């Protein structure tokens with residue numbers, strides 16, 4: 001059974017948290033499911049839904065062609081990877097990614113497709129582990 005992170009009470013009720021992220025000037029918000037403690041008022045996120053939300057934001061960034069440094073960093077973090085891991089996962093090198101961060105227009109289509117695929121796979125995994 002879930003417990004409050006703060007006071008360990010089990011008196012939790014479902015609530016909705018409006019989460020907003022701004023990445024590369026794009027503002028995205030979504031209502032996320034969470035819980036509210038009836039004893040101390042602590043609000044907790046459902047971590048799976050936060051992860052999927054971040055992956056969803058990452059997918060929007062990729063689909064809309066936002067491949068600047070900020071977007072790439074957000075996407076890498078949403079995938080729970082570092083730059084080096086992302087590079088090897090999509091068959092490129094870390095210095096390729098550093099180059100894309102400097103010049104988003106230089107990112108090859110193959111890399112974008114691989115990143116998109118990674119995001120979709122991760123999203124699936126997160127759903128399954130619940």
Ligand SMILES: [Zn+2]
Nearest residue numbers: 004007037040
């Ligand atoms: Zn509490």
